[in-house]
Amino acid sequence: MKKRINCCIPYISTELKKTLAMSKIKLSENTIQTIKSICAEFQNREGELINVLHRVQQKLGYLPAEVQELIAKELHTSVAKVYGVVTFYSFFTMIPKGEFPISMCMGTACYVRGAEQVLNEFKRQLKVEVGQSTLDGKFSLNCLRCVGACGLAPVVMVGEKVYGRVAPAQVKKIIAEYRDASAAEPAKSA
Numbered sequence: 001m002k003k004r005i006n007c008c009i010p011y012i013s014t015e016l017k018k019t020l021a022m023s024k025i026k027l028s029e030n031t032i033q034t035i036k037s038i039c040a041e042f043q044n045r046e047g048e049l050i051n052v053l054h055r056v057q058q059k060l061g062y063l064p065a066e067v068q069e070l071i072a073k074e075l076h077t078s079v080a081k082v083y084g085v086v087t088f089y090s091f092f093t094m095i096p097k098g099e100f101p102i103s104m105c106m107g108t109a110c111y112v113r114g115a116e117q118v119l120n121e122f123k124r125q126l127k128v129e130v131g132q133s134t135l136d137g138k139f140s141l142n143c144l145r146c147v148g149a150c151g152l153a154p155v156v157m158v159g160e161k162v163y164g165r166v167a168p169a170q171v172k173k174i175i176a177e178y179r180d181a182s183a184a185e186p187a188k189s190a
């Protein structure tokens, strides 16, 4: 569950500043009030940081830089500390999921049957790395451990749909299935 031990960052490094700046978003007044009220529920106590982050991520889906800055302010702690906790635990994410989240199983059965090559093809086709989303927000790419369908290895999931015995040559077709589906959706009337 733990990614790496860096929860005690003494100052904001240049790399951290760059990461935070890149992922900046503008928070709506509504979102600001939601975050403030979650912090207040936990008495704005620094010791409740992990609980606050859980609740906020449940509401927003992810924890971008501006959200971390606001939580730091509300809990009277440093942005570096909040960032350290967010990056320490794998269940926290700073990246929004795509409309169609793609998960590649990298469990043993899938790995030995070529999951890495399939994953590389997804990266190549989507021009993203694992943990990133495409610029249009349609796809995000992640890895999973065994999803319990080893007989179908290598396995890819797009949202809830499972694709078995996937070869790199099929990747383009799988992506197109979702691109074409969303392009074909009729425009919603106002």
Ligand code: FES
Residues within 6 Å of the ligand: 105, 106, 107, 108, 109, 110, 111, 145, 146, 147, 148, 149, 150, 151, 153, 154, 155
């Ligand atoms: S290892 Fe991939 S489904 Fe089991």
